Amino acid sequence: MKRAEMYGGIPYLPEEILTNILKRLPVKSLVRFRCVSRLWKNHINAPSFIIDHLSYSNHQTPSLITDFEGTSNLHSLDLDMELRGVLDGHPTGSIRPDRIVGCCHGLLCVQTSQLQAVPLTLSMWNPAIRGVMPVPRSRTQSRVIDYKVGFGFSPSLDDYKIVIIYTGSDHVSLVVSGVEVYSLATNSWKDIEFDILDRRCLIKESLNFNGSIFWLATNLLEFEEDEGWTINTPLALVSFDIASEEFKLMPTPPLFEGVAKLAVYEKRLALLHSTFDPNSSNSVIDLWVIEEGIGVSWSKKFTFGPYPYYLQPLTICRNQIVGAVSYFEKVQCMEEEEEEEEGVIKVKKAKTDDIYLINLTSNEFKVIAGSRYGYTGRCFEYVESLLSPSYIQLGNA
Numbered sequence: 001m002k003r004a005e006m007y008g009g010i011p012y013l014p015e016e017i018l019t020n021i022l023k024r025l026p027v028k029s030l031v032r033f034r035c036v037s038r039l040w041k042n043h044i045n046a047p048s049f050i051i052d053h054l055s056y057s058n059h060q061t062p063s064l065i066t067d068f069e070g071t072s073n074l075h076s077l078d079l080d081m082e083l084r085g086v087l088d089g090h091p092t093g094s095i096r097p098d099r100i101v102g103c104c105h106g107l108l109c110v111q112t113s114q115l116q117a118v119p120l121t122l123s124m125w126n127p128a129i130r131g132v133m134p135v136p137r138s139r140t141q142s143r144v145i146d147y148k149v150g151f152g153f154s155p156s157l158d159d160y161k162i163v164i165i166y167t168g169s170d171h172v173s174l175v176v177s178g179v180e181v182y183s184l185a186t187n188s189w190k191d192i193e194f195d196i197l198d199r200r201c202l203i204k205e206s207l208n209f210n211g212s213i214f215w216l217a218t219n220l221l222e223f224e225e226d227e228g229w230t231i232n233t234p235l236a237l238v239s240f241d242i243a244s245e246e247f248k249l250m251p252t253p254p255l256f257e258g259v260a261k262l263a264v265y266e267k268r269l270a271l272l273h274s275t276f277d278p279n280s281s282n283s284v285i286d287l288w289v290i291e292e293g294i295g296v297s298w299s300k301k302f303t304f305g306p307y308p309y310y311l312q313p314l315t316i317c318r319n320q321i322v323g324a325v326s327y328f329e330k331v332q333c334m335e336e337e338e339e340e341e342e343g344v345i346k347v348k349k350a351k352t353d354d355i356y357l358i359n360l361t362s363n364e365f366k367v368i369a370g371s372r373y374g375y376t377g378r379c380f381e382y383v384e385s386l387l388s389p390s391y392i393q394l395g396n397a
Contacts, residue, residue: 015043018040018043019043019049019052022043022044022049022053023049023052023053023056024056026384027106027128027129027384027385027386028128030044030053030386031129044386047391049386050385050386050387050391053385053386054105054106054383054385054386054387057106057383057384057385058105058383060383061318062317062381062382062383063076063077063381063382063383064076064077064315064317064322064379064380064381064382065100065103065108065379065380065381065382066100066314066378066379066380067099067100067378074100074127076382077317077322077355077368077379099111099378100378100380101122101149101150101151101162102149102150102151102152102162102206102208102380103151103208103380103381103382104151104152104153104160104208105153105160105383105385105387106126106128106382106383106384106385106386106387107124107125107126107160107385107387107389108124108125108126108127108380109122109123109124109125109135109149109151109162110122110123110125111149119137119138119139120137120138120147120149120164121134121137122134122135122138122149122162122182123135124160124184124389125389126385126387126388126389128384128385128386129386129388131388131389131390132389133388133389133390135162135182136182136187136188136189138164138180138182138189139180139189139191144166144167144168144177145167145168145169145174146166146167146174147164147165147166147167148164148165148167148202148205148206148215149162149163149164149165149206150162150163150165150206150208150213150215150240151163151206151208151213152206152208152209152211152212152213152242153208153211153242154211154242154243155211156211156243157185157242157243158185159183159184159185159242160183160184160185161181161182161183161184161242162181162182162184163179163180163181163182163213163240164179164180164181164182165178165179165194165197165202165215166178166179166180167201167202174201175198175199175201176194176197176198176200176201178191178194179191179192179193179194179197180192181245184389192245194247196247196248196249197217197238197247199219200217200218200219200236200238200249201217201218201219202215202216202217202238203215203216203217203218203235204216204260204261204262205378207262207263207264207269209264209269210269211241211242211243212239212240212241212242213239213240213242214237214238214239214240214262214269215237215238215262216235216236216237216238216252216260216262217235217236217237217238217249218235218236219236235252235255235260236249236250236251236252237249237250237251237252237262238250250296251296251298252271252298253271253273253288253298253300255271255273257275258273258274258275258276259273259274259275259276259311259312259313259326260272260273260274261273261312261313261314261315263313263315263316264316265287265289265301265316266289268289268290268292269289269290270287270288270289270290270301270316271287271288271289271290271298272285272286272287272288272313272316272321272323273285273286273288273313274286274311274312274313274323276310276311277306280306281308281309281310282305282306282307282308282309283305283306283307283309283310283311284303284304284305284306284307285303285304285305285307285311285313285321285323285358286300286302286303286304287300287301287302287303287304287316287321287360288300288301289301302360304321304358304363307365309325309356310325310326311323311324311325311326311356312324312325312326314378314379315379315380315381316360317379317381319359319360319361320357320358320359320360321357321358321360322355322356322357322379323355323356323358324353324354324355324356325353325354325355325356325367326353354367354368355367355368356368
């Protein structure tokens with residue numbers, strides 16, 4: 001009997017060749033191909049193939065995934081940098097807005113409870129295969145004013161973890177009141193020490209990079225009768241080692257007023273800093289990169305602008321700065337019939353909440369219509385994968 005006949009008329013392919021072909025296909029196709037035969041189904045579901053497919057995907061150009069506040073839809077900036085819908089509806093069927101906490105290896109950590117609700121309701125979600133796993137509720141923290149959540153992966157442990165940093169008040173200032181860490185491998189939460197975070201307040205979303213989770217932080221927030229809570233400078237960089245579950249403090253570039261955002265540039269930790277001049281309604285963006293060597297030092301690689309917008313940088317992807325137009329007052333943006341302001345880069349007209357791109361090589365400024373969806377302050381690199389949160393938890397992938 002020929003081997004083709006042994007598998008229902010499907011030509012026999014050595015496992016190595018089959019893997020080399022299938023790992024290049026999108027997840028949607030692989031899900032369909034599970035129905036071709038039992039052999040193909042077992043091959044595609046095998047943990048070794050899931051890892052091979054993920055490894056191949058990680059070396060391809062990623063897309064960016066973002067959520068817009070007040071909607072249940074995810075959108076992506078794909079290879080041609082056009083904004084497209086990814087998946088409608090919530091993974092839990094909830095009518096409350098979801099918020100992406102983090103993204104790693106095709107897994108999204110999403111918050112499905114209302115913002116600022118305690119305890120948090122979190123889920124692990126793979127939108128490519130529509131796999132969802134609710135995360136057990138964290139311990140209830142009393143007198144919580146705010147919290148910051150991070151999600152990342154430790155290559156040395158082969159484990160995904162969520163960390164929640166709670167902020168409370170001592171009636172004079174905001175202070176870190178507790179830190180909890182969830183391990184997907186053990187499906188459990190635990191409290192950890194946070195002495196190094198004393199007199200610090202985390203002010204931005206997290207960044208998962210190279211086995212650690214990073215936040216920007218400021219000195220203690222203090223309360224003043226007339227002005228309320230005030231943010232003190234200078235900033236600091238807080239890192240959380242996912243494997244050792246230890247915090248460290250690192251210096252930042254000399255930044256003061258403006259909007260700062262962590263990113264990755266050329267496989268190094270980077271920082272985007274946007275400053276806005278209210279008199280001219282123009283913004284300038286600096287790109288700082290951490291230098292390798294003994295200690296921590298930063299160097300300024302690029303300065304872009306001025307641009308006639310208030311620009312909020314979000315991330316760097318495919319050699320482009322991606323950001324949002326957070327505030328827009330000067331609606332007449334360098335129209336042909338208007339007098340061009342000296343030194344200001346001529347760019348396309350935009351609206352508040354539009355997404356912009358700045359090419360790091362050509363300095364080209366491009367606007368993508370995003371205002372119809374609402375505000376977004378988060379962007380994550382995203383690759384499709386076959387990873388199932390429940391498989392990881394059981395040690396099957």
